[in-house]
Amino acid sequence: MPDMLGNVLGALADPTRRMVVERLLQGPATPGELVADVTITAQSLSRHLHVLEDAGLIFRTREGQRRPCHVAPAGLRMATEWIDQHRATWEGRFARLEQHLADKEEKQSDR
Numbered sequence: 548m549p550d551m552l553g554n555v556l557g558a559l560a561d562p563t564r565r566m567v568v569e570r571l572l573q574g575p576a577t578p579g580e581l582v583a584d585v586t587i588t589a590q591s592l593s594r595h596l597h598v599l600e601d602a603g604l605i606f607r608t609r610e611g612q613r614r615p616c617h618v619a620p621a622g623l624r625m626a627t628e629w630i631d632q633h634r635a636t637w638e639g640r641f642a643r644l645e646q647h648l649a650d651k652e653e654k655q656s657d658r
Contacts, residue, residue, distance in 0.1 A: 551603060555626045558602035563587060564595050568604060568618060575615035
């Protein structure tokens with residue numbers, strides 16, 4: 548079974564792919580439009596688009612001769628849910644640490 552979360556996070560690890568996703572969050576765009584927006588070669592963009600498609604972060608449609616790319620919300624949702632789950636854990640740990648340090652400081656000031 549493929550590690551879809553790993554694929555999503557791996558795809559988003561690249562700054563160019565993040566720029567492509569950010570651009571597509573504004574609305575669909577063809578590869579030609581994306582090349583102009585992210586200022587890389589068409590060949591390089593094609594490789595990035597394949598990685599994003601394989602990770603389930605984007606999909607393409609056909610509109611006559613155009614092949615616009617769109618953001619796939621499910622891929623982003625998977626990453627967001629994972630991050631949110633771990634954020635809650637770490638925020639709880641930091642809150643307990645903060646309370647522990649405050650208690651320790653209070654005990655020291657009582658001396």
